[in-house]
Amino acid sequence: MRIVLIEDAMLIEKEQDVVPFRNRVKEYAVKIGMSVVNQTKLITAASELVRNMLKYAGGGKTKMEVISEGRNSGIRLVFEDNGPGIKDIAQAMKEGFSTGQSLGVGLPGAKRLVNEFEIKSSPGEGTVVSIIKWKNG
Amino acid sequence: MDRIPILRMGNFLLVTIQIDLYDRLAINLETDLVNMVNKTQAKGVLIDISALSIVDSFMGRILGNIGDMARIMDAETVVVGMQPAVAITLVELGLELKGVHTALNVVKGMELLRLKIKDLDTGEEEDEEEEEIATNEDSTD
Ligand SMILES: Nc1ncnc2c1ncn2[C@@H]1O[C@H](COP(=O)(O)OP(=O)(O)OP(=O)(O)O)[C@@H](O)[C@H]1O
Ligand SMILES: [Mg+2]
Numbered sequence: 001m002r003i004v005l006i007e008d009a010m011l012i013e014k015e016q017d018v019v020p021f022r023n024r025v026k027e028y029a030v031k032i033g034m035s036v037v038n039q040t041k042l043i044t045a046a047s048e049l050v051r052n053m054l055k056y057a058g059g060g061k062t063k064m065e066v067i068s069e070g071r072n073s074g075i076r077l078v079f080e081d082n083g084p085g086i087k088d089i090a091q092a093m094k095e096g097f098s099t100g101q102s103l104g105v106g107l108p109g110a111k112r113l114v115n116e117f118e119i120k121s122s123p124g125e126g127t128v129v130s131i132i133k134w135k136n137g
Numbered sequence: 138m139d140r141i142p143i144l145r146m147g148n149f150l151l152v153t154i155q156i157d158l159y160d161r162l163a164i165n166l167e168t169d170l171v172n173m174v175n176k177t178q179a180k181g182v183l184i185d186i187s188a189l190s191i192v193d194s195f196m197g198r199i200l201g202n203i204g205d206m207a208r209i210m211d212a213e214t215v216v217v218g219m220q221p222a223v224a225i226t227l228v229e230l231g232l233e234l235k236g237v238h239t240a241l242n243v244v245k246g247m248e249l250l251r252l253k254i255k256d257l258d259t260g261e262e263e264d265e266e267e268e269e270i271a272t273n274e275d276s277t278d
Contacts, residue, residue, distance in 0.1 A: 040225070
């Protein structure tokens with residue numbers, strides 16, 4: 001069973017919110033004793049997703065959770081926006097696909113860096129991405 | 138603080154990034170460095186990122202841009218001190234730092250820059266010089 005131990009949230013409205021958000025995520029990762037490599041992977045994935053939210057949806061809400069399942073603990077992050085949404089998720093998840101003249105590494109890269117990755121989006125409905133990084137895993 | 142200081146050392150420009158950068162700061166650094174290379178005709182740029190705890194695609198792009206633009210103006214760029222966890226993460230993210238060289242630390246970075254610049258400067262003489270070094274090494278053995 002998955003239990004939520006701590007719940008926190010942060011609004012992302014401007015570029016200056018990115019670093020404080022990353023720092024908050026880091027605090028929780030340190031709190032559960034996550035290794036530096038896993039911390040770095042989690043925070044980098046979070047940074048990509050929060051940037052997408054700013055760039056394509058003009059901002060949104062983030063939720064941070066410290067979760068535990070059996071003996072394992074982890075961090076769950078949710079990124080929710082009310083932006084234009086994504087028409088073709090499979091295409092957006094492809095390496096190198098970008099509608100923003102960018103490298104298109106954000107989504108596929110973030111997925112590789114975490115243990116669980118879920119994206120829900122449809123045009124006009126906004127986008128929700130949730131990720132989990134386990135302390136051991 | 139909205140600017141990162143750039144130090145000039147002879148032919149080189151030196152930048153130490155001491156905090157995780159806000160985007161604006163990173164973009165300013167890119168512009169400032171390019172302007173400085175142009176103004177000082179520097180031949181090498183050394184960027185110490187040992188204090189950076191993460192490099193995401195945005196920061197990676199800034200570093201790449203600096204390298205590309207410096208090269209257009211005939212200068213080489215070396216990024217030094219990347220934390221191991223950052224290097225591992227960058228590979229998994231799928232981001233290559235194109236346009237810049239990397240080195241373990243400032244000292245190694247400087248060595249690399251000197252080497253690169255000599256390569257560019259000497260052209261034909263390069264071979265002779267290498268031979269000379271080789272001969273010297275032989276004689277000391
Ligand atoms: N929150 C979002 N809302 C709407 N569209 C999005 C959102 N996030 C991603 N997208 C779409 O998915 C595409 C791929 O995103 P991804 O992060 O992989 O690449 P990118 O942001 O274009 O480039 P990079 O992340 O390399 O700078 C984007 O170009 C955009 O069209
Ligand atoms: Mg992106």
